[in-house]
Amino acid sequence: MNILAIESSCDETAVAVVRDGRTVLADAIASQVDMHTIYGGVVPEIASRKHVEAIVGLADRALAQAGIPKSRIDAVAVTYAPGLIGAVLVGVNFAKSVSYALNVPLIPVHHVRGHIAANYIAHPELEPPFVCLCVSGGNTLIVDVRGYTELELLGATRDDAAGECFDKVARVLGIGYPGGAPMDRLAQGGDDTRYELPRAHVADAPLDLSFSGLKTAVLNLVHNAQQKGETLDLPGLAASFAAAVSDTLVPRTMEAAGRLGYGKVAVAGGVAANSRIRADLESACRASGDKLYLPPLSLCGDNGAMIGCQGYYEYLAGVRAGMDLNAYANRDIGKG
Numbered sequence: 001m002n003i004l005a006i007e008s009s010c011d012e013t014a015v016a017v018v019r020d021g022r023t024v025l026a027d028a029i030a031s032q033v034d035m036h037t038i039y040g041g042v043v044p045e046i047a048s049r050k051h052v053e054a055i056v057g058l059a060d061r062a063l064a065q066a067g068i069p070k071s072r073i074d075a076v077a078v079t080y081a082p083g084l085i086g087a088v089l090v091g092v093n094f095a096k097s098v099s100y101a102l103n104v105p106l107i108p109v110h111h112v113r114g115h116i117a118a119n120y121i122a123h124p125e126l127e128p129p130f131v132c133l134c135v136s137g138g139n140t141l142i143v144d145v146r147g148y149t150e151l152e153l154l155g156a157t158r159d160d161a162a163g164e165c166f167d168k169v170a171r172v173l174g175i176g177y178p179g180g181a182p183m184d185r186l187a188q189g190g191d192d193t194r195y196e197l198p199r200a201h202v203a204d205a206p207l208d209l210s211f212s213g214l215k216t217a218v219l220n221l222v223h224n225a226q227q228k229g230e231t232l233d234l235p236g237l238a239a240s241f242a243a244a245v246s247d248t249l250v251p252r253t254m255e256a257a258g259r260l261g262y263g264k265v266a267v268a269g270g271v272a273a274n275s276r277i278r279a280d281l282e283s284a285c286r287a288s289g290d291k292l293y294l295p296p297l298s299l300c301g302d303n304g305a306m307i308g309c310q311g312y313y314e315y316l317a318g319v320r321a322g323m324d325l326n327a328y329a330n331r332d333i334g335k336g
């Protein structure tokens, strides 16, 4: 079964063709990062307009890459939540028109379920159940993946997402947008004990997380240093920051894995590219005996293939949408 998959929830427009859930025939992506860099963050209006400009050409490119005609497309899958509402709407409306024109089913896909599914593409042997740490620009969740379409939220950030925190700290340090990857490079060789940074706990919710205190602590540290004319040890700060983020994420993920006892842990989302988090999860899973599944860097950020993969499993579960499908800025991962 060939699925045409569409993703437009943030600042990447992506169209993929995925066969039977796990074989990627084409994955065409247009990033808008250069447009948003000058503003230091994603400007929603610009994002929507750029999606409109890119999406038709990307679909043509994806079909050409896949080497199949439109008539061989059996269904259309699309990210319908969560994300920037105007951006998501572009993909949803394009997907509706393709579904109508080709007379094939329309499958709505939750964006974070898609991030999790990137692991199915990377690891053909991986099947639920497993525990997944989902860390991206807008979401930080610990999820019980009981089945392909049966997911339960175990814990979530109460404030900022981990990726958002990386981006804001990078911005105040003047090292560019999006800041996760340059922060990661800066941290290499830095002393991770150089600065003492907080690790927050949420009272009575051991699997919930919080990053706003950490973000504020770094911002205060930078502003105080600037006021006093002191020079910061930037690699040390980046390494101390990555350690604080990882110390918040990894023990909670392992706590969830221990409670559920599946023996399998996966990571998903843009921040899954972070070298410190990957290394800490590797040693934690070595110690606990859990098998760890990490997506390759190319599948951590937004892409269409992950939507086509999850779309296949949603299709098998009977999930369909009509022409009244709406887009949502927020949506419970458990509800799909």
Ligand code: ATP
Pocket (backbone or CB within 6 Å): 009, 010, 011, 082, 083, 111, 115, 135, 136, 137, 138, 139, 162, 163, 164, 166, 167, 178, 179, 180, 181, 184, 269, 270, 271, 272, 273, 274, 275, 300, 301, 302
């Ligand atoms: P969401 O998936 O929550 O809707 P999004 O789609 O914008 O948000 P992704 O594209 O999955 O998020 O991930 C982007 C985020 O990943 C950015 O915040 C970016 O800084 C972060 N990121 C990318 N590489 C790294 C890295 N090596 N270390 C830390 N963060 C990283």
Ligand code: MG
Pocket (backbone or CB within 6 Å): 010, 011, 012, 301, 302
């Ligand atoms: Mg992005």
Ligand code: FE
Pocket (backbone or CB within 6 Å): 111, 115, 136, 137, 269, 270, 301, 302
């Ligand atoms: Fe994403």
